Structure formats: C-alpha cells, structure tokens
Amino acid sequence: MFGNYLxxxxxxxxxxxxxxxxxAYLVKTDNRASLRPVWTGVGLAVGLSLAFGAGLQFGTQELTFTAQEAIGGSxxxxxxxxxxxxxxxxxxxxRHLKAELEGRLDSALAMGTGALVATAFLAVGREGIETSxxxxxxxxxxxxxxxxxxxxVLGILTAVVMxxxxxxxxxxIxxxxxxxxxxxxxxxxxxxxxxxxxxxxxxARFLGGLETKAFDVSSAVPVDSWYGVLLKGTVNFQPDPTVVQACVWVLYVVPVLVLFLRRPKSPQRPARSAEGTADGAAGGTAQSPAGAPAQEPADGAPGASTDGAGGSGESSDEPSTRTS
Structure with a gap:
C-alpha cells in the first residue's frame, strides 16, 4: 500500500x-479564455489513464495462466x-520545467484550441499512464x-490537495x-x-531457476505477520526469492541508487589563458571585450518556480518553491 501511495x-x-x-501562466498573461481547453486536455488525460488501467485489469482475465504471468512479468x-x-x-x-512548459504554451496559444488541448493532454497523460x-x-x-x-488513490488525492x-x-516545500x-x-x-x-x-517458463531459492526466511518473517505485511507493502519484500530474483534486485537497486544519489558535477568555468592572466596581473582587473558585463547563467534566471527540484546535490538553504 505504501509503495502505491508513494x-x-x-x-x-x-x-x-x-x-x-x-x-498560472494563462492567468498571468490574461488568457483566461484558454483555460477551458487546458482543463479539457487534463480531463482527457485522466480518462485515458483510467481506461488504460481498466483495460489492463479486465483484459487479461480470460487469458491462460501462462499468458497472464508472461504479460504481467513483461x-x-x-x-x-x-x-x-x-x-x-x-x-x-x-530546474527548467516552468520555462519549458511556458514556451510550449506560447506556441500552443498561437496555434489554437486544439494545440492547447494537446499540450495539457500530453503533459498530464504521461504521468497517468505510468501510474496506471x-x-x-x-x-x-x-x-x-x-x-x-x-x-x-490516497497518494493522488494528497498530490491534488498539495x-x-x-x-x-x-x-x-x-x-x-x-x-x-x-x-x-x-x-x-x-x-x-x-x-x-x-x-x-x-x-511462465520464460526464465529458469524457479525452484532454486536464494534464501527462505518465511519462518522468521511470516507473510501474514504485521511486519511481513509492512515489508511487502513498502518495498515488495519476498521472504523466499529465487536466485535470479535476488540477483536482479541487487543488480538493479545498487547501481541505480548510486547514480541517482551521486552529486552532479558543477560546470567548470573556462580557464584564463596565460597571456590574459599576465595582463590582468599587470594592469589590474581584466575587462571583458568592449566592456560588456558578464552574463549570468540561464539556470539562475528569476521566476523559475521549480528551481532546485531536479537533483540531490542542491543546497539545503535553497528557497522553497511556489508555482505562482
């Protein structure tokens, strides 16, 4: 239950x-008349997600056991x-989600109602299909x-309220x-x-090793005990996995977690040339060509409401996010 809530x-x-x-962008740019197509696209995306989930649930019930297991595993x-x-x-x-979405919305506004519906439908529909x-x-x-x-359902309702x-x-937050x-x-x-x-x-007999168990802790962690139910509901723990299952679990979770939690490398500024360094040392602070001021990086542009949402290496004192 916890995994699905998450x-x-x-x-x-x-x-x-x-x-x-x-x-928020449509309201800010005084395009309230375009809100209806956006909500239409959102509604269509939700409907597609529900239909996709229902098709998966009821469309496989008439299949043989082997076919059900093969489809479920795949x-x-x-x-x-x-x-x-x-x-x-x-x-x-x-980090760039807000600017990207607003750019798409500007293009959709220029193209008409259908493009607005499609923009909202595609943006929300992908999340719905993955969830289903x-x-x-x-x-x-x-x-x-x-x-x-x-x-x-509780997770989605919590997200809607948030x-x-x-x-x-x-x-x-x-x-x-x-x-x-x-x-x-x-x-x-x-x-x-x-x-x-x-x-x-x-x-389904697509893979071998069904009878070869990596370990069996069913006596210590009964599946019907409160802690067995908790482990299964949170991390899909199985007390008697096969060797293939255990190997696949380790080979997936270890490298993926390491890559995900690894601190992103900060972009390095280009090094000054030896001549430029010498000139700066002799004549004081070096000026940029034609006295032009240095440009700030695009990522630091103000108004990006989702800044800092994209990685584990961000500073903890980063301001909280707002969408309006």
Missing part, C-alpha cells in the same frame, strides 16, 4: 505542478523502466487488491529534497516490482 503522490504531484504552471519490467526514467528525468530537467501501469502491476501481485488501489495549495501560495527522497524510495519499490516481474516470467 507512486500516486509522486506522479500526482508532478502532474499537479504541470497543471499549476499552465493555469509489463512489470516496462513499468520499472518508466519509473526509473521518470525519476532521472525529473532530476535532470525539473505501476499500480496495476502492484494490484495484480497483491493478495488483497483493494489495499494497493486505496494507497494509490497542488491546489501550491497554486494558492499556501504551501511551500523544498522540492529538491522532496523529489530526491521520493525518487530514492521509488527506486527501492521498483526493485521489488522488478523482482516480482522476474518471478512471473519464471512461472
């Missing part, structure tokens, strides 16, 4: 921030790939499908820390989903 919160908050940026791997790409994408591009796929896999693997679904508070200016912590936790959750996907492929 994915619902993370994906829902990203979608909420996107909607807040689009709506889609688990796809879901893990999407989630992994998402956390790294947000880490890399969130990940939640469906968790529901399919759980003994009680209601709990994972409830966790996802998005509204962002827009109203009533909530300020450090998005750099938020996306770093949730991204790291999602990687661990995704590793468990990947291991379950491998187990499904083993049961």
């Amino acid at each position: 994915i619902g919160l993370r994906e829902g908050l990203e979608a909420s921030l996107v909607v807040c940026i689009l709506v 889609l688990s791997i796809v879901a893990v790939g999407l989630v992994t790409w998402m956390v790294f994408w947000m880490r890399r591009t969130a 796929l990940f939640v469906w896999r968790s529901v399919d693997a759980a003994d009680d499908g209601a709990k994972p679904m409830l966790g996802a 998005g509204w508070l962002f827009y109203r200016g009533a909530l300020r 450090n998005l750099a820390r938020f996306f770093t912590w949730t991204g790291g936790l999602l990687i661990v959750v995704a590793a468990g989903v990947l291991a379950y996907g491998v187990h499904d492929l083993q049961e």
Whole structure:
C-alpha cells in the first residue's frame, strides 16, 4: 500500500505542478479564455489513464495462466523502466520545467484550441499512464487488491490537495529534497516490482531457476505477520526469492541508487589563458571585450518556480518553491 501511495503522490504531484504552471501562466498573461481547453486536455488525460488501467485489469482475465504471468512479468519490467526514467528525468530537467512548459504554451496559444488541448493532454497523460501501469502491476501481485488501489488513490488525492495549495501560495516545500527522497524510495519499490516481474516470467517458463531459492526466511518473517505485511507493502519484500530474483534486485537497486544519489558535477568555468592572466596581473582587473558585463547563467534566471527540484546535490538553504 505504501509503495502505491508513494507512486500516486509522486506522479500526482508532478502532474499537479504541470497543471499549476499552465493555469498560472494563462492567468498571468490574461488568457483566461484558454483555460477551458487546458482543463479539457487534463480531463482527457485522466480518462485515458483510467481506461488504460481498466483495460489492463479486465483484459487479461480470460487469458491462460501462462499468458497472464508472461504479460504481467513483461509489463512489470516496462513499468520499472518508466519509473526509473521518470525519476532521472525529473532530476535532470525539473530546474527548467516552468520555462519549458511556458514556451510550449506560447506556441500552443498561437496555434489554437486544439494545440492547447494537446499540450495539457500530453503533459498530464504521461504521468497517468505510468501510474496506471505501476499500480496495476502492484494490484495484480497483491493478495488483497483493494489495499494497493486505496494507497494509490490516497497518494493522488494528497498530490491534488498539495497542488491546489501550491497554486494558492499556501504551501511551500523544498522540492529538491522532496523529489530526491521520493525518487530514492521509488527506486527501492521498483526493485521489488522488478523482482516480482522476474518471478512471473519464471512461472511462465520464460526464465529458469524457479525452484532454486536464494534464501527462505518465511519462518522468521511470516507473510501474514504485521511486519511481513509492512515489508511487502513498502518495498515488495519476498521472504523466499529465487536466485535470479535476488540477483536482479541487487543488480538493479545498487547501481541505480548510486547514480541517482551521486552529486552532479558543477560546470567548470573556462580557464584564463596565460597571456590574459599576465595582463590582468599587470594592469589590474581584466575587462571583458568592449566592456560588456558578464552574463549570468540561464539556470539562475528569476521566476523559475521549480528551481532546485531536479537533483540531490542542491543546497539545503535553497528557497522553497511556489508555482505562482
């Protein structure tokens, strides 16, 4: 349940921030008449996500056991790939998200209503498809499908409330820390989903080693105990994984976490030439050509409401984020 709450919160908050940026920009530029197409695109994206999830849930029920396991295992791997790409994408591009979305919105305004609908639909729909796929896999693997679904719904509702508070200016959080912590936790959750996907492929006889257990701690961690349920609900812990499952879990979670938590390298300024250094030492402070002032980096431009949301290496004293 916790894993699905986390994915619902993370994906829902990203979608909420996107909607807040689009709506705030239209209001700020006095384009309130264009709000209806934006909300239409958001509604279509939500509808597509629900339809996609329903298709996954009900479309596989008539298949054979082998086919269900093969599809479930394959889609688990796809879901893990999407989630992994998402956390790294947000880490890399969130700093420029506001400017990028506003640029797209300017182009859409020039093109007409259809472009506005498409802009909102594509921006929100991607998050919805990822959420539907990940939640469906968790529901399919759980003994009680209601709990994972409830966790996802609660996460999305929390994200919607937070998005509204962002827009109203009533909530300020450090998005750099938020996306770093949730991204790291999602990687661990995704590793468990990947291991379950491998187990499904083993049961479908696409992979061997189903009978070869890496360890079995079922007696120490019963699956029906409160701590067994907690571990399974948070990190998809399995007390008796196969050797292949254990190897895949380690080979995924260790390098991915290291890459995700690694401090990004700061861009280095070009070194002065020896001649320029000598001239500066002899004549005082060196002037730029034609006395032009040095330009500030584009990343530091004021008004980027999602600054600092994109990595774990940002300063902790960075101002909190607002979307308006």
